[in-house]
Amino acid sequence: xxxxxxxxxxxxxxxxxxxxxxxxxxxxxxxxxxxxxxxxxxxxxxxxxxxxxxxxxxxxxxxxxxxxxxxxxxxxxxxxxxxxxxxxxxxxxxxxxxxxxxxxxxxxxxxxxxxxxxxxxxxxxxxxxxxxxxxxxxxxxxxxxxxxxxxxxxxxxxxxxxxxxxxxxxxxxxxxxxxxxxxxxxxxxxxxxxxxxxxxxxxxxxxxxxxxxxxxxxxxxxxxxxxxxxxxxxxxxxxxxxxxxxxxxxxxxxxxxxxxxxxxxxxxxxxxxxxxxxxxxxxxxxxxxxxxxxxxxxxxxxxxxxxxxxxxxxxxxxxxxxxxxxxxxxxxxxxxxxxxxxxxxxxxxxxxxxxxxxxxxxxxxxxxxxxxxxxxxxxxxxxxxxxxxxxxxxxxxxxxxxxxxxxxxxxxxxxxxxxxxxxxxxxxxxxxxxxxxxxxxxxxxxxxxx
Amino acid sequence: xxxxxxxxxxxxxxxxxxxxxxxxxxxxxxxxxxxxxxxxxxxxxxxxxxxxxxxxxxxxxxxxxxxxxxxxxxxxxxxxxxxxxxxxxxxxxxxxxxxxxxxxxxxxxxxxxxxxxxxxxxxxxxxxxxxxxxxxxxxxxxxxxxxxxxxxxxxxxxxxxxxxxxxxxxxxxxxxxxxxxxxxxxxxxxxxxxxxxxxxxxxxxxxxxxxxxxxxxxxxxxxxxxxxxxxxxxxxxxxxxxxxxxxxxxxxxxxxxxxxxxxxxxxxxxxxxxxxxxxxxxxxxxxxxxxxxxxxxxxxxxxxxxxxxxxxxxxxxxxxxxxxxxxxxxxxxxxxxxxxxxxxxxxxxxxxxxxxxxxxxxxxxxxxxxxxxxxxxxxxxxxxxxxxxxxxxxxxxxxxxxxxxxxxxxxxxxxxxxxxxxxxxxxxxxxxxxxxxxxxxxxxxxxxxx
Numbered sequence: 001x002x003x004x005x006x007x008x009x010x011x012x013x014x015x016x017x018x019x020x021x022x023x024x025x026x027x028x029x030x031x032x033x034x035x036x037x038x039x040x041x042x043x044x045x046x047x048x049x050x051x052x053x054x055x056x057x058x059x060x061x062x063x064x065x066x067x068x069x070x071x072x073x074x075x076x077x078x079x080x081x082x083x084x085x086x087x088x089x090x091x092x093x094x095x096x097x098x099x100x101x102x103x104x105x106x107x108x109x110x111x112x113x114x115x116x117x118x119x120x121x122x123x124x125x126x127x128x129x130x131x132x133x134x135x136x137x138x139x140x141x142x143x144x145x146x147x148x149x150x151x152x153x154x155x156x157x158x159x160x161x162x163x164x165x166x167x168x169x170x171x172x173x174x175x176x177x178x179x180x181x182x183x184x185x186x187x188x189x190x191x192x193x194x195x196x197x198x199x200x201x202x203x204x205x206x207x208x209x210x211x212x213x214x215x216x217x218x219x220x221x222x223x224x225x226x227x228x229x230x231x232x233x234x235x236x237x238x239x240x241x242x243x244x245x246x247x248x249x250x251x252x253x254x255x256x257x258x259x260x261x262x263x264x265x266x267x268x269x270x271x272x273x274x275x276x277x278x279x280x281x282x283x284x285x286x287x288x289x290x291x292x293x294x295x296x297x298x299x300x301x302x303x304x305x306x307x308x309x310x311x312x313x314x315x316x317x318x319x320x321x322x323x324x325x326x327x328x329x330x331x332x333x334x335x336x337x338x339x340x341x342x343x344x345x346x347x348x349x350x351x352x353x354x355x356x357x358x359x360x361x362x363x364x365x366x367x368x369x370x371x372x373x374x375x376x377x378x379x380x381x382x383x384x385x386x387x388x389x390x391x392x393x394x395x396x397x398x399x400x401x402x403x404x405x406x407x408x409x410x411x412x413x414x415x416x417x418x419x420x421x422x423x424x425x426x427x428x429x430x431x432x433x434x435x436x437x438x439x440x441x442x443x444x445x446x447x448x449x450x
Numbered sequence: 451x452x453x454x455x456x457x458x459x460x461x462x463x464x465x466x467x468x469x470x471x472x473x474x475x476x477x478x479x480x481x482x483x484x485x486x487x488x489x490x491x492x493x494x495x496x497x498x499x500x501x502x503x504x505x506x507x508x509x510x511x512x513x514x515x516x517x518x519x520x521x522x523x524x525x526x527x528x529x530x531x532x533x534x535x536x537x538x539x540x541x542x543x544x545x546x547x548x549x550x551x552x553x554x555x556x557x558x559x560x561x562x563x564x565x566x567x568x569x570x571x572x573x574x575x576x577x578x579x580x581x582x583x584x585x586x587x588x589x590x591x592x593x594x595x596x597x598x599x600x601x602x603x604x605x606x607x608x609x610x611x612x613x614x615x616x617x618x619x620x621x622x623x624x625x626x627x628x629x630x631x632x633x634x635x636x637x638x639x640x641x642x643x644x645x646x647x648x649x650x651x652x653x654x655x656x657x658x659x660x661x662x663x664x665x666x667x668x669x670x671x672x673x674x675x676x677x678x679x680x681x682x683x684x685x686x687x688x689x690x691x692x693x694x695x696x697x698x699x700x701x702x703x704x705x706x707x708x709x710x711x712x713x714x715x716x717x718x719x720x721x722x723x724x725x726x727x728x729x730x731x732x733x734x735x736x737x738x739x740x741x742x743x744x745x746x747x748x749x750x751x752x753x754x755x756x757x758x759x760x761x762x763x764x765x766x767x768x769x770x771x772x773x774x775x776x777x778x779x780x781x782x783x784x785x786x787x788x789x790x791x792x793x794x795x796x797x798x799x800x801x802x803x804x805x806x807x808x809x810x811x812x813x814x815x816x817x818x819x820x821x822x823x824x825x826x827x828x829x830x831x832x833x834x835x836x837x838x839x840x841x842x843x844x845x846x847x848x849x850x851x852x853x854x855x856x857x858x859x860x861x862x863x864x865x866x867x868x869x870x871x872x873x874x875x876x877x878x879x880x881x882x883x884x885x886x887x888x889x890x891x892x893x894x895x896x897x898x899x900x
Contacts, residue, residue: 002767005583005584005770005774006582006583042630042631042768043767043768044767045766045767045768045769045770045771045772046771047771102580102581103580105576105579105580106576108576108579110571110572113571114567114568114571114572117564117567117568117571117783118564118567118568121560121563121564121567122560122564124753126555126556126558128753129555129558129751129752129753130552130553130555130751130752130753131552131747131752132456132752132753133455133456134455164777165615165777165778165780165781166777166778168775168776168777168778169776169777169778172775172776172777176652180492181492195774195775198775199775202626202775297581301579301580302579302580302581302582302778303574303578303579303580303582303781303782303783304781304782304783305777305778305779305780305781305782306781316495317452317493317494317495318492318493318495319495320455320495321494321495321496321497322495324455324495324645325618325622325645325648325649325652326618326619326622326776327614327615327616327618327619327622327755327777328615328616328618328619328752328755329755330615330755330781331615331753331754331755331756331780331781331784332753332754332755333567333753333754333784334781334783334784
């Protein structure tokens with residue numbers, strides 16, 4: 001059995017349909033023991049949560065018998081198609097893609113980027129072509145320090161700037177650096193991406209989830225955790241879209257100082273704020289305790305594998321060592337190309353164009369939801385590339401939508417198990433307004449049936 | 451106190467001169483306890499070996515008192531300049547750079563690379579601009595599979611090819627993947643790069659060193675280690691230049707199969723073999739137990755941060771998961787550019803030119819050594835970018851050379867402490883033939899004085 005991230009179905013759906021198929025066609029007989037969720041996760045290279053959810057779904061469908069402490073077994077049949085019965089169809093390909101966190105790369109500024117790349121290749125110094133500073137090329141670090149100071153209020157000098165291969169890469173570097181310095185526990189927002197728990201655990205640290213409410217991270221709950229660091233999305237909580245309230249910011253900074261702890265600030269989509277100026281970075285309040293993280297994945301394209309951090313001076317030495325042992329730095333010609341892209345004003349131009357485009361798509365989504373699903377309250381609309389729509393039966397709606405070719409995420413994909421109420425997470429970045437309207441109309445029909 | 455990898459002095463020399471200066475000018479007084487080598491390594495972000503060596507040197511010079519089990523202390527003085535004494539001069543800047551593992555990037559084919567980059571930017575698909583397969587862009591993996599099959603006899607299909615950010619990055623991914631599957635111990639060649647011990651240890655595995663003799667890795671010693679995997683440089687041992695003998699290859703493959711172990715084959719400089727065809731990759735003998743690793747750092751430039759692995763199918767799933775959690779893949783436009791560079795024959799052309807250039811430099815170095823130092827036996831000359839020159843007092847010669855502006859490495863930089871005899875490692879890739887001749891003349895004078 002194998003699964004693929006390139007497959008149009010989710011990993012969990014692939015596992016379910018493979019097992020369902022094997023049970024139905026008799027290759028897995030009633031009573032057969034299956035691998036534990038841990039073993040299956042390891043074999044397939046997927047997270048534990050995915051195999052747990054897949055087994056739970058198959059148990060709910062009657063294919064598996066799950067007993068605490070025992071290996072899951074194929075339930076007592078009979079299974080398989082009755083004579084003349086039609087096979088269960090696989091999920092159809094996606095017709096509407098509301099999945100979040102996928103920028104519209106069809107607008108990638110190819111001409112401008114090609115020009116910057118050419119200049120970078122022709123002008124890069126011999127020293128920079130060789131092994132250089134693992135933190136990145138000087139010219140790019142200077143550009144980033146200026147840009148982040150200007151746009152995000154980050155306290156940045158070039159020697160604090162570290163070029164990464166994207167946010168999760170930087171987060172892993174920081175976790176391993178903090179672990180080597182004696183940290184034991186890192187707090188994560190609940191909800192947040194499941195990858196973060198695994199990255200923390202693989203660095204030898206214990207992840208603990210701290211709830212988020214309408215004012216953002218609950219600092220009182222954080223203070224009860226005994227954590228040595230916290231990952232936080234102050235400008236626009238991921239995925240709920242809540243902005244960390246001013247009083248909470250002050251509480252958080254006070255906690256950081258008292259505990260000598262670090263905050264990892266994931267400023268993942270500050271560039272996309274539509275109705276007013278974005279809130280400045282938390283890092284500006286306490287640059288010695290906050291590690292600022294940003295990425296080119298949302299503003300340009302994930303393919304660049306470029307991100308950046310601004311780190312307290314105390315962490316620079318150990319972090320450089322960690323970076324040398326991890327991958328010795330990010331692709332250097334691309335860094336210089338990005339520096340030119342910033343210097344020419346190409347990034348500001350590109351972002352102005354994309355903000356207009358994404359705002360129009362957001363407006364189309366919000367209007368279509370108001371029209372077709374007037375009873376639902378849409379939140380998280382002020383910024384980013386997705387909105388949040390609270391519903392009771394999030395998982396059932398998502399499954400029913402998927403069966404008719406509508407892709408979306410749910411809050412359940414980000415929640416610690418059992419926590420919080422349900423919501424659909426609807427991204428609007430990768431479809432035209434007309435497709436968004438048509439997709440919402442079909443989604444409304446799915447919800448009406450559910 | 452801080453040190454920098456960009457400084458002309460080695461990290462160890464920087465630590466020594468900082469501490470020596472502080473002791474001499476009285477800012478560190480006699481009896482003052484210094485940080486342990488472990489703490490100092492952590493603070494400065496350097497390997498433990500560097501601080502151990504620096505402290506040992508300062509103790510040897512009388513500045514430090516070191517007692518087993520106690521923190522090192524500043525020795526009883528007096529120190530500091532006598533009235534009118536002249537300050538100890540710092541090491542001068544490098545005039546001759548014989549340090550190994552630094553390709554001549556002055557010959558980087560800027561025009562050809564810029565053209566390939568432009569084509570890649572204009573032609574990359576929207577899917578590839580977004581998050582794609584963490585193993586790399588399909589077109590590049592296909593090119594690599596063809597190239598490695600043709601040039602290195604690697605058994606490669608595109609689905610086995612994993613694009614990395616260079617050799618050490620790939621090695622870390624593999625170590626963590628093996629650790630997650632239950633591996634405990636990894637054998638490393640002695641000598642080999644010190645970074646490898648640290649990467650293994652940080653993956654939660656125990657590194658064990660296995661000696662290399664004139665036939666390459668001692669497989670009998672490997673078999674006594676109980677290791678679950680071994681890192682090996684069969685085509686050209688790093689840094690001694692020994693080729694793994696055919697009988698040893700067969701023994702190694704038999705060991706891998708019997709023990710169900712993996713070999714990580716670091717094929718770091720197979721492209722530079724001057725006098726006969728390079729030995730084919732070990733991976734071709736046993737593609738289910740050998741992970742093949744190559745890099746663009748030596749053939750083009752370290753700045754690209756591109757490398758590749760060919761992995762057994764059994765490791766693909768867990769490795770993809772590990773990669774998703776580490777950095778989600780390598781820069782994708784650069785991968786397509788490299789695919790074009792291969793397809794156009796640009797790489798073959800570039801390598802033909804560089805082989806001629808490096809061979810001329812090697813010949814100049816070998817001739818100059820024979821002329822100025824006729825009693826020394828030069829080895830490891832058949833391939834790569836450096837030669838090995840056995841000497842008794844390797845560290846003393848290296849220090850004396852550094853004081854007159856000659857940079858080189860020694861076998862001690864690669865040996866487990868206490869093992870083996872001494873040698874100078876002299877790289878010839880980054881200087882002209884005239885500079886090489888002049889440098890050897892000065893080095894001979896240093897050795898004559900030593």
